Amino acid sequence: MRTLILAAGLGKRMKSRKPKVLHEVLRKPMVLWVVDTVLKLENNLVGIVLGHGWQHVKAVLPENIHIFLQREQLGTAHAVMSTGDFIRGDEILVTYGDVPLVELETLKRLLDIHRTSRAQVTLVTVELEDPTGYGRILRDASGGVKKIVEETDADEETRKIREINTGIAVYDGDFLYEALKKIKPSNVQREYYLTDVVSFAGKISTLKLEDSAQTLGINDRVQLARVERVARERILTRLMLSGVTIEDPSTTYIGPDVVIERDTTIRPMTMIYGKTSIGEECEIGPLAFIQECEIADRVKVMRSECFGARIGSEAVVGPFARLREGSRIGEEARIGNFVEVKKSRVGKKAKAQHLSYIGDATVGEEVNVGAGTITCNYDGFEKHPTVIGEGAFIGSNTALVAPVTVGKGAMVAAGSVITEDVPENALAIARERQVNKPGWAEKFRRERSRSHGEEK
Numbered sequence: 136m137r138t139l140i141l142a143a144g145l146g147k148r149m150k151s152r153k154p155k156v157l158h159e160v161l162r163k164p165m166v167l168w169v170v171d172t173v174l175k176l177e178n179n180l181v182g183i184v185l186g187h188g189w190q191h192v193k194a195v196l197p198e199n200i201h202i203f204l205q206r207e208q209l210g211t212a213h214a215v216m217s218t219g220d221f222i223r224g225d226e227i228l229v230t231y232g233d234v235p236l237v238e239l240e241t242l243k244r245l246l247d248i249h250r251t252s253r254a255q256v257t258l259v260t261v262e263l264e265d266p267t268g269y270g271r272i273l274r275d276a277s278g279g280v281k282k283i284v285e286e287t288d289a290d291e292e293t294r295k296i297r298e299i300n301t302g303i304a305v306y307d308g309d310f311l312y313e314a315l316k317k318i319k320p321s322n323v324q325r326e327y328y329l330t331d332v333v334s335f336a337g338k339i340s341t342l343k344l345e346d347s348a349q350t351l352g353i354n355d356r357v358q359l360a361r362v363e364r365v366a367r368e369r370i371l372t373r374l375m376l377s378g379v380t381i382e383d384p385s386t387t388y389i390g391p392d393v394v395i396e397r398d399t400t401i402r403p404m405t406m407i408y409g410k411t412s413i414g415e416e417c418e419i420g421p422l423a424f425i426q427e428c429e430i431a432d433r434v435k436v437m438r439s440e441c442f443g444a445r446i447g448s449e450a451v452v453g454p455f456a457r458l459r460e461g462s463r464i465g466e467e468a469r470i471g472n473f474v475e476v477k478k479s480r481v482g483k484k485a486k487a488q489h490l491s492y493i494g495d496a497t498v499g500e501e502v503n504v505g506a507g508t509i510t511c512n513y514d515g516f517e518k519h520p521t522v523i524g525e526g527a528f529i530g531s532n533t534a535l536v537a538p539v540t541v542g543k544g545a546m547v548a549a550g551s552v553i554t555e556d557v558p559e560n561a562l563a564i565a566r567e568r569q570v571n572k573p574g575w576a577e578k579f580r581r582e583r584s585r586s587h588g589e590e591k
Contacts (some may be wrong), residue, residue: 136246137225137308138173139181141206141214142166142232143186146357154188156232157195157351160363161370161390162408162426164195165353168235168391173228174199175244176237182221183232187552210326211302212318226250227308229329233353237303241349249305254340256310256333259303261347269299270330272341280339283330287323287517298343300330301350310336326370366391374401387420396432412477416450419589423453433464444476449482465500479510482525494518495537499525505549507532524559 146155156166168182173181174197182201185192186208193202205217215222226249230237230341242260248346249257258280260272269286271293284293284298288588297371314335318327333339344350348365370391378397385424387401390408395401399413402420407413411425414432415553419425420490422438428482429445430436437453446452461478466472468481471488473479482500487493489506496510502523508520511534519537523529527541530549541547542559551565 136174136178136228137217137221138176138179138181138214138228138230139222140169140173140181140183140230140232141211142192143184143189143208143214144233145187145208146233146354149359150356155231156192157188158356159360160235160351160359160366161388163390163392163444165235165359165362166192166194166232168228169232169237170196170200171392172237173230173242175183179228180225183436184217186214197299205373210320211329212315212327212331212476213253216315216327220312222306223312225308226305227311227578228303228305231352234303234350236303236362236369237349237350240347241342241344243304245303245305246531248340248342252340253337254338255336256305256338257300257340257342258333259342259344259350260298261301261344261350262297263347264297266294266297271296272298272300273349274298274317274423277430278342279331283333285322285324285328286328292314299315302329302352306332317432325345353369407449428458494521496523496535499543501525501526502527502529504529505531509534511536 138215142156144155149155149158149516157164160168166256169178176465182203184203184205186205189204201221204217207215217482219514228242234411243303247261261405268286270283273281273284275279275281293547310331314332317335318331320327351362353362367388370389371381371465374389374395375381379395380400383403386404388406392409393407393411395413396415399417400416405420405423407425409427411428413419413430417430417431418435423436425436425442427443428441432447433447433449434446435451439453439456441458444462445457445463446464447466447468449466450464450471452458455473456470457475459477462476463480465481465483465485467484469486469488472475472489472490474491477494479496480496483497484500485498485502487504492510494510495512512518512521521535521537522540524541524545528546530547532550533547534552536552536554539553539556541557542561544560545552545557546562547557548562548564551563553563553565555561
């Protein structure tokens with residue numbers, strides 16, 4: 136089979152410089168919701184018709200998608216025509232890049248109906264309380280589909296019909312190829328309507344959906360927000376029914392590609408996006424932002440941001456920590472208050488609890504990183520690595536000037552600036568000797584007070 140996604144529209148009502156289908160639903164471009172769904176259909180060759188800003192849309196698409204360009208916006212039938220022979224032979228599923236909520240099971244049902252009925256066209260329809268703006272399904276006395284009339288071409292009586300065409304349909308490929316040649320732009324819009332193909336079909340079947348939300352289209356930012364609300368509610372409901380506790384669904388946002396295992400608790404005001412996986416019995420939040428992370432079992436992430444990180448089982452992150460791309464946090468490790476980790480590996484049971492920056496570093500198991508420690512990894516031109524061996528102790532307010540290695544079991548005195556390697560089990564002290572000047576502070580205050588008095 137083949138699938139064709141129509142995504143060439145300009146999207147004027149979005150009032151945006153970027154193509155409409157790149158606007159995001161739960162931080163995922165709406166077109167990728169559709170692409171990812173249809174790619175799950177078996178033996179499916181997928182094509183997409185692009186137009187406005189096609190280079191930008193192409194940049195986010197998987198490599199196995201066939202791309203066609205509609206250089207003039209002359210209607211939906213014209214968009215399909217632009218694919219040439221792509222639609223010939225196989226059955227062809229046509230859907231839209233701005234209708235992101237259609238579910239895989241619905242498409243499977245649609246294909247089953249089409250194959251069982253041996254129809255030339257099988258349409259997805261729904262009934263709406265307010266069908267304004269949609270093409271109406273006209274049926275004959277026996278209940279069969281006679282034609283589809285677009286709103287702009289409908290008379291007053293036709294506009295009373297509540298059953299509408301969603302645009303999602305399966306066609307016999309050879310039939311569609313030939314029928315497109317017969318379509319004329321003889322309508323108010325002077326466009327080539329794909330719906331006119333129905334007039335040439337010998338047998339038409341329909342799948343009438345009860346769940347109209349699956350077919351919600353997005354034409355402006357109000358509709359975008361509406362679709363995101365529906366998507367968010369469905370994702371949260373699915374997770375809760377699978378054994379995940381979500382304490383406050385009204386303040387929780389979770390993307391469609393997130394996987395969370397049972398007995399994990401998501402606390403209020405938490406956002407989780409991208410291809411994130413979270414294991415069992417974790418506590419995430421409150422006030423956590425997580426994207427593209429792998430989180431093992433029994434991890435706690437509190438009031439923190441994590442991007443592209445891997446966190447081992449029973450680790451604790453936060454509060455107010457930041458894990459950046461490439462961070463690897465070991466089992467039972469502790470990353471605490473106002474600690475930032477970037478492109479670094481932190482070993483099992485290692486601790487960096489307070490006010491530290493760990494960048495381009497390898498931190499061994501059971502290392503203790505004192506408060507205020509900084510890996511000075513950037514010399515103004517290049518990044519350099521820091522290595523801290525297993526069981527080392529780094530005193531508070533230490534600057535490790537990379538490239539530098541602190542050996543296994545070594546200790547670094549608080550307040551040190553380490554510019555040379557520290558051998559295993561050694562103590563490194565790198566600071567000026569303290570000098571006390573008796574009476575200096577009193578003399579200083581007295582002179583400053585006299586000076587201020589004279590100025591007045």
